[in-house]
Amino acid sequence: MNLTLKIWRQKGPEVKGQMVEYNVRDISEHMSFLEMMDVLNEQLVAKNEEPVAFDHDCREGICGMCSLHINGEAHGPDRGITTCQLHMRMFKDGETITIEPFRANAFPVIKDLVVDRMAFERIQQAGGFISVNTSGNTQDANAIPISKHNADLAMDAAACIGCGACVASCKNSSAMLFVSAKVSQFALLPQGQVEATDRVLNMVKQMDEEGFGNCTNTGACEVECPKGISLENIARMNREYLSASLKG
Amino acid sequence: MTKLDSKVPKGPIADKWTTYKDKIDLVNPANKRNIDVIVVGTGLAGGSAAATLAELGYNVKAFAYQDSPRRAHSIAAQGGINAAKNYMGDGDSNYRLFYDTVKGGDYRSREANVYRLAEVSGNIIDQCVAQGVPFARDYGGLLDNRSFGGVLVSRTFYAKGQTGQQLLLGAYSAMNRQIARGKIEMYNRHEMLDVVKVDGKARGIIARDLITGEIERHSAHAVVIATGGYGNVYFLSTNAMGSNATAAWKIHKKGAYFANPCYTQIHPTCIPRSGDYQSKLTLMSESLRNDGRIWVPLHLEDAKAIQEGKLKPTQIPEENRDYFLERRYPAFGNLVPRDVASRAAKERCDAGYGVNATGEAVYLDFAAAFERYGTEQAKIKGIHNPSKEEIIKLGQAIIEEKYGNLFQMYEKIIAENPYETPMMIYPATHYTMGGVWVDYNLMTTVPGLYCIGEANFSDHGANRLGASALMQGLADGYFVLPYTIGDYLSDDIRTGAIPTDSPEFDEVEKEVKDRLDFFINNEGTHSVDYFHKKLGKVMWDKVGMARNEKHLKEAITEIKEIREDFWKNVKVPGGLNEFNQELEKAGRVADFLELGELFAMDALNRNESCGGHFREESAETSGPQKGEAKRNDKDYAYVAAWEHKGEPADAVLHKEELEFKDIELKTRSYK
Numbered sequence: 060m061n062l063t064l065k066i067w068r069q070k071g072p073e074v075k076g077q078m079v080e081y082n083v084r085d086i087s088e089h090m091s092f093l094e095m096m097d098v099l100n101e102q103l104v105a106k107n108e109e110p111v112a113f114d115h116d117c118r119e120g121i122c123g124m125c126s127l128h129i130n131g132e133a134h135g136p137d138r139g140i141t142t143c144q145l146h147m148r149m150f151k152d153g154e155t156i157t158i159e160p161f162r163a164n165a166f167p168v169i170k171d172l173v174v175d176r177m178a179f180e181r182i183q184q185a186g187g188f189i190s191v192n193t194s195g196n197t198q199d200a201n202a203i204p205i206s207k208h209n210a211d212l213a214m215d216a217a218a219c220i221g222c223g224a225c226v227a228s229c230k231n232s233s234a235m236l237f238v239s240a241k242v243s244q245f246a247l248l249p250q251g252q253v254e255a256t257d258r259v260l261n262m263v264k265q266m267d268e269e270g271f272g273n274c275t276n277t278g279a280c281e282v283e284c285p286k287g288i289s290l291e292n293i294a295r296m297n298r299e300y301l302s303a304s305l306k307g
Numbered sequence: 308m309t310k311l312d313s314k315v316p317k318g319p320i321a322d323k324w325t326t327y328k329d330k331i332d333l334v335n336p337a338n339k340r341n342i343d344v345i346v347v348g349t350g351l352a353g354g355s356a357a358a359t360l361a362e363l364g365y366n367v368k369a370f371a372y373q374d375s376p377r378r379a380h381s382i383a384a385q386g387g388i389n390a391a392k393n394y395m396g397d398g399d400s401n402y403r404l405f406y407d408t409v410k411g412g413d414y415r416s417r418e419a420n421v422y423r424l425a426e427v428s429g430n431i432i433d434q435c436v437a438q439g440v441p442f443a444r445d446y447g448g449l450l451d452n453r454s455f456g457g458v459l460v461s462r463t464f465y466a467k468g469q470t471g472q473q474l475l476l477g478a479y480s481a482m483n484r485q486i487a488r489g490k491i492e493m494y495n496r497h498e499m500l501d502v503v504k505v506d507g508k509a510r511g512i513i514a515r516d517l518i519t520g521e522i523e524r525h526s527a528h529a530v531v532i533a534t535g536g537y538g539n540v541y542f543l544s545t546n547a548m549g550s551n552a553t554a555a556w557k558i559h560k561k562g563a564y565f566a567n568p569c570y571t572q573i574h575p576t577c578i579p580r581s582g583d584y585q586s587k588l589t590l591m592s593e594s595l596r597n598d599g600r601i602w603v604p605l606h607l608e609d610a611k612a613i614q615e616g617k618l619k620p621t622q623i624p625e626e627n628r629d630y631f632l633e634r635r636y637p638a639f640g641n642l643v644p645r646d647v648a649s650r651a652a653k654e655r656c657d658a659g660y661g662v663n664a665t666g667e668a669v670y671l672d673f674a675a676a677f678e679r680y681g682t683e684q685a686k687i688k689g690i691h692n693p694s695k696e697e698i699i700k701l702g703q704a705i706i707e708e709k710y711g712n713l714f715q716m717y718e719k720i721i722a723e724n725p726y727e728t729p730m731m732i733y734p735a736t737h738y739t740m741g742g743v744w745v746d747y748n749l750m751t752t753v754p755g756l757y758c759i760g761e762a763n764f765s766d767h768g769a770n771r772l773g774a775s776a777l778m779q780g781l782a783d784g785y786f787v788l789p790y791t792i793g794d795y796l797s798d799d800i801r802t803g804a805i806p807t808d809s810p811e812f813d814e815v816e817k818e819v820k821d822r823l824d825f826f827i828n829n830e831g832t833h834s835v836d837y838f839h840k841k842l843g844k845v846m847w848d849k850v851g852m853a854r855n856e857k858h859l860k861e862a863i864t865e866i867k868e869i870r871e872d873f874w875k876n877v878k879v880p881g882g883l884n885e886f887n888q889e890l891e892k893a894g895r896v897a898d899f900l901e902l903g904e905l906f907a908m909d910a911l912n913r914n915e916s917c918g919g920h921f922r923e924e925s926a927e928t929s930g931p932q933k934g935e936a937k938r939n940d941k942d943y944a945y946v947a948a949w950e951h952k953g954e955p956a957d958a959v960l961h962k963e964e965l966e967f968k969d970i971e972l973k974t975r976s977y978k
Contacts (some may be wrong), residue, residue, distance in 0.1 A: 122378040172885040198437070203436065251439055
């Protein structure tokens with residue numbers, strides 16, 4: 060198939076960006092979206108032009124490195140996948156595809172389609188852990204039985220890949236789904252109880268400092284999340300936050 | 308010349324590690340504050356090492372080329388992590404895990420290292436649970452286990468199909484705690500481009516800030532390399548796009564020996580290639596082989612018709628199918644180890660029986676499992692005389708519960724419903740057992756330079772068992788290196804901070820800058836990928852699953868030619884002092900172009916078949932094992948450690964003889 064691509068080009072963080080149009084020909088429907096981008100970049104290199112910068116790594120939907128807003132949707136038109144798992148069979152011959160970076164104040168553009176997601180790192184550093192030393196002197200793993208139900212829910216929350224699609228999809232650029240996934244994982248496990256109060260207060264505080272917006276329960280994040288992280292996690296975090304605030 | 312001393316402690320194998328730890332020199336807490344350690348790579352091995360060293364009190368600087376440690380490719384491991392907990396009561400023990408690993412590795416690993424790995428395996432699970440890793444549990448709330456290829460017990464712990472992700476997030480959270488405490492300085496989007504030695508000891512690195520392009524000097528009292536394997540030397544592999552061998556190769560060129568580069572694992576259950584534009588291959592967990600049956604058409608004309616799209620697999624009757632693994636290996640059937648399964652698939656495809664348009668695929672069929680599980684379910688549910696459709700439906704539900712995410716992934720990529728038509732699979736490069744040579748302390752041949760995880764050669768011999776990569780990465784990082792490095796650093800308590808304004812740093816920085824300058828100014832004719840693909844093709848065709856002298860010699864010549872062409876004609880657009888992904892790739896491919904040659908040389912030197920390394924000249928010619936790999940313990944029971952001498956072709960071979968005192972050397976039979 061032949062396609063027209065409208066791609067956001069921006070030389071650096073301080074430079075003004077713009078949409079630039081490119082054409083690619085003979086794209087196979089079996090290609091992944093990023094393989095189509097590879098084809099474009101090989102064309103550009105051949106013409107001595109600078110290739111389009113975009114983040115990617117594992118190309119199997121788990122590292123969370125790839126991003127992209129495709130035709131107005133985080134990770135493109137398909138559901139439950141990241142951009143690297145999107146295939147060209149989702150598009151039609153002759154179509155025009157708009158490709159932009161994830162947009163949020165807390166995710167400044169580094170170059171072209173690459174954004175800076177360090178805000179997520181700082182939120183995790185504020186409390187996204189259990190303070191246990193890796194000494195090897197912990198108790199036996201089976202000394203703490205955990206109900207299968209809670210273990211499964213914790214796993215579902217822990218499946219977050221930290222890509223930032225939730226933020227990019229939210230009209231307020233809220234990071235509630237991301238933060239609540241980590242808070243929920245530990246809130247559901249006995250190991251996480253000891254530090255539960257500090258964890259939720261510190262992580263939410265950091266989230267606010269990073270300039271993410273508020274949650275107004277529109278649920279766009281859940282729809283676009285490649286890993287199906289549920290809105291229930293936000294409800295759980297709100298409960299955790301409320302009870303932590305009361306404890307002070 | 309450095310003499311190869313493995314430094315394995317004396318004494319009975321079960322006591323070595325404990326006795327050794329008791330006698331190791333320690334660094335007191337007040338002195339640890341004055342000691343800096345650099346950790347390059349933040350996957351399971353590097354992440355766990357960085358966190359633990361920081362907890363102990365050292366000042367750690369950690370480096371990752373991605374924008375977060377959480378993105379390292381350990382995250383893609385699906386199946387699980389082995390540990391000799393014997394929670395299932397099925398006879399598992401440290402000794403059995405040790406035995407399985409040595410046997411699975413085709414008797415080419417160092418016994419003492421493997422025993423230690425088995426010994427600390429249980430601790431890893433304790434540690435991860437304490438960190439909040441959500442492993443799968445049964446209804447009683449205790450941890451669940453599954454079985455994996457090549458062994459006879461259930462010792463694999465798992466977190467859905469995302470075990471690597473959950474373990475990495477565990478190590479990442481431990482790192483975050485130390486970053487918050489200021490004990491780890493994290494350098495995301497930084498790439499190590501060389502190591503700096505002062506008075507023969509590793510004392511720092513030169514790194515490039517991938518956002519600004521700035522070249523930075525970082526010093527430390529010890530440097531730990533945890534940068535993973537070199538599978539991307541094949542261009543197409545299941546590794547991440549950015550996975551590279553640069554750090555490992557650079558330290559090799561600065562004096563660290565590189566061991567057994569030819570030991571590469573080709574994983575049998577990957578999704579086949581669809582076209583020349585393909586950028587990577589996707590692996591599906593080998594747990595699929597627990598329920599899937601692997602076959603190709605029995606008759607060539609059927610295979611041809613399928614390749615031409617004139618016939619569907621479901622139209623081929625049972626008697627015209629060749630379940631080649633079950634036929635060749637009745638005892639293990641579809642559950643033979645990875646190397647055996649991969650070679651058998653290649654053998655059938657080379658003979659023309661492959662399916663897919665490319666002829667490079669075999670079927671993985673769940674129809675029998677649908678029926679088996681369906682019949683079982685019908686009984687459980689008390690359905691009398693169920694129809695065939697009912698049975699299939701019930702069975703499919705069970706398979707969906709077990710492998711739903713993998714079936715979905717397959718359908719997204721291939722656009723075929725694997726519940727209705729058999730999956731197609733083909734082997735792909737997945738893991739490299741070879742790597743930087745290390746002694747029992749995980750130190751390379753350069754003092755103060757350590758190498759852990761997939762990047763080193765140590766524990767898997769010539770073939771790695773499933774669910775053992777995660778185990779080794781975390782064992783090295785959490786429980787081994789933090790002890791052994793103290794023994795070395797105890798001599799450095801009075802050294803003080805290492806200055807970066809020394810001539811040694813000047814010199815290495817200049818080398819790094821000159822090379823980057825060259826790429827930007829070369830104005831060649833071909834992109835970096837052009838050369839990488841050419842290298843990959845030679846590697847796959849001539850240094851792939853089956854190797855012979857003629858092809859290996861050709862490969863050595865051809866790789867050299869591609870390398871010369873690369874240095875004349877490579878084109879790298881953009882500038883030095885900016886975010887430049889083509890420039891990053893250029894440096895990595897330049898190193899692969901050297902590593903590939905040493906890889907082929909090592910494969911040529913090892914004229915025996917063992918594990919993932921199959922030499923066509925070394926196969927059984929008669930008896931029940933006819934056609935199977937033939938190991939040669941008399942001549943090759945050694946680790947081939949290569950010393951760099953300028954060009955890859957000039958590398959000098961050093962041998963570490965392997966001693967098997969606790970396990971008897973046997974032919975690995977899965978018949």
